[in-house]
Amino acid sequence: MAAAEEASRPFAGLSDVSISEDIPVEGDISVPLGSTRRDDEFSTLDEPVKETILRDLRAVGNKFVHVLYPKRSTALLRDWDLWGPLLLCVTLALLLQGGAADSDDQGGPQFAEVFVIVWFGSIIITLNSKLLGGTISFFQSLCVLGYCIMPLTAAMAVCRIVLVGGSGTVSFAVRLAVVTVSFGWSTFASTAFLADSQPPNRKALVVYPVFLFYFVIGWMILTFSPSQ
Amino acid sequence: MASTNDPFQFQEFEEAGNLLEANRDAVTISIEDDVKPEKQRKAAGFAPDGEDEDPLAGDDKTELLSGQKKSVPFWTFEYYQKFFDIETHHVKERIIGSVVPWPGKNFIHIYLRRNPDLYGPFWICTTLVFAIAISGNISNFLVHLGKPNYKYTPEFRKVTIAATAIFSYAWFVPLALWGFLLWRNNKVMNLVSYSFMEIVCVYGYSLSIYIPAVVLWILPYEWLRWCSIVLALCLSGTVLVMTFWPAVRDDHPKVIVAIMSAIVVLNVLLAVGCKAYFFSKPEPALQLEHSAITAAIKATAST
Numbered sequence: 210m211a212a213a214e215e216a217s218r219p220f221a222g223l224s225d226v227s228i229s230e231d232i233p234v235e236g237d238i239s240v241p242l243g244s245t246r247r248d249d250e251f252s253t254l255d256e257p258v259k260e261t262i263l264r265d266l267r268a269v270g271n272k273f274v275h276v277l278y279p280k281r282s283t284a285l286l287r288d289w290d291l292w293g294p295l296l297l298c299v300t301l302a303l304l305l306q307g308g309a310a311d312s313d314d315q316g317g318p319q320f321a322e323v324f325v326i327v328w329f330g331s332i333i334i335t336l337n338s339k340l341l342g343g344t345i346s347f348f349q350s351l352c353v354l355g356y357c358i359m360p361l362t363a364a365m366a367v368c369r370i371v372l373v374g375g376s377g378t379v380s381f382a383v384r385l386a387v388v389t390v391s392f393g394w395s396t397f398a399s400t401a402f403l404a405d406s407q408p409p410n411r412k413a414l415v416v417y418p419v420f421l422f423y424f425v426i427g428w429m430i431l432t433f434s435p436s437q
Numbered sequence: 438m439a440s441t442n443d444p445f446q447f448q449e450f451e452e453a454g455n456l457l458e459a460n461r462d463a464v465t466i467s468i469e470d471d472v473k474p475e476k477q478r479k480a481a482g483f484a485p486d487g488e489d490e491d492p493l494a495g496d497d498k499t500e501l502l503s504g505q506k507k508s509v510p511f512w513t514f515e516y517y518q519k520f521f522d523i524e525t526h527h528v529k530e531r532i533i534g535s536v537v538p539w540p541g542k543n544f545i546h547i548y549l550r551r552n553p554d555l556y557g558p559f560w561i562c563t564t565l566v567f568a569i570a571i572s573g574n575i576s577n578f579l580v581h582l583g584k585p586n587y588k589y590t591p592e593f594r595k596v597t598i599a600a601t602a603i604f605s606y607a608w609f610v611p612l613a614l615w616g617f618l619l620w621r622n623n624k625v626m627n628l629v630s631y632s633f634m635e636i637v638c639v640y641g642y643s644l645s646i647y648i649p650a651v652v653l654w655i656l657p658y659e660w661l662r663w664c665s666i667v668l669a670l671c672l673s674g675t676v677l678v679m680t681f682w683p684a685v686r687d688d689h690p691k692v693i694v695a696i697m698s699a700i701v702v703l704n705v706l707l708a709v710g711c712k713a714y715f716f717s718k719p720e721p722a723l724q725l726e727h728s729a730i731t732a733a734i735k736a737t738a739s740t
Contacts, residue, residue, distance in 0.1 A: 318591070318593045322593065337521070337556070339514075340514075340517055340518050340520075340521035340556075341521050341523075341556070342518070342521075410524040410525055410526070411523075411524055411525060412525070413525045414523070414524075414525055414528060414556060417560065418560060418563075421560070421564060421567065424567075425567055428567075428571055429591070429593075432574070432589075432591035433591070434589055434590075434591075
């Protein structure tokens, strides 16, 4: 007996698998009661469409709150989505329309240019952090970078409101202050989420492109001047 | 338990265990056989003085010291990962090394040490693109400040043009240089030969001096701009010339002169071209004259 057990040590895990005759095979099929209830809860087949949309919107809004109050949580990393970034990017690009001299080609960025800068910029930053040996996944990083544009989008909305009042020196000073604050906020929030995924002696190398990315977006927002 | 009392199952387990035992030994032996020659080859080939140490530790050390990378095909992610195998202090050292030419110091030999990176060149080029576009725009604004009929525009197209100019300089010039050096290497045996990535890396880092220079160009003083251009050209040109000097030293004098002047002329072209295109200072007198002429034309047309 003992010798046999010695010999079967490599299969120690397997030897326990054999079904003993004591346990009746025809058991209660609905044994995992808890899991069935959870299935009911998460079943989206028979719920109203409104509820589905509201739940997703709530998830997006929850992430917005996390960006506004960037404590080192993993909410943005745990379940990423790209709805928020898409929403923010489209809003930003739309708000940047109608700028000075849309007709001649010396004007501000077009819709497509904003779109390309935001998406390709975040893709390049993500690739950069992956190549430097980051532990974060591709879409997690895209999600964080996209959500952290939110302060800058808010700054764009404020700038448009300020520009309605006029475009003198005072309005420029106000816009500069708003854009600077939101730029700092964006950079700080995204680093709070992203920096932990990097080895400490490479943190600066990952943070610098993020800084440049938000700086360029901030510049686009600051130099926006509507045509009259 | 029924299963443990079954003698037949016992037998099977024992046999399987024995088989596995035997197999395991065989496997380990075969692994060691495979590994040993490689170890010896590495130790002998790259660091002969590491041989008298513990073979395992020596193997690790030689692998680290020689900087030998596993060769992976270029379509995999790992292939590009080795160009980003760099830390913050390396980047700082390289930027400083590319800005401050030290007599007799070769940038590639001292700073790159067979580990050229793409991080520095890429982000230095990107920074330079946005620095040129943004400071060109600000300087344009400062020049026209106070003019009544001036309407500020962000001039976003400048980013595209600057990106095209800078990135083509930072990629095509190294490509041409690499091809040329390869061709000369076939004709004349040179002691030093550089890989394509090393040349790209040198060119990328040599652009870093232009970033502060470009920011200085915001101030609308022509003398300041020319001073900073000359200074930046001297520094980056010296680093480039000193780096490529050993690679062409044994060549024909005519070829040396041609290649060195090509390197310097292209550098000057980039700097002066950027200055002329993005920071063109429209002559106030000319502008006035122009407006006077248009006014005169309008006046004559109306009468």
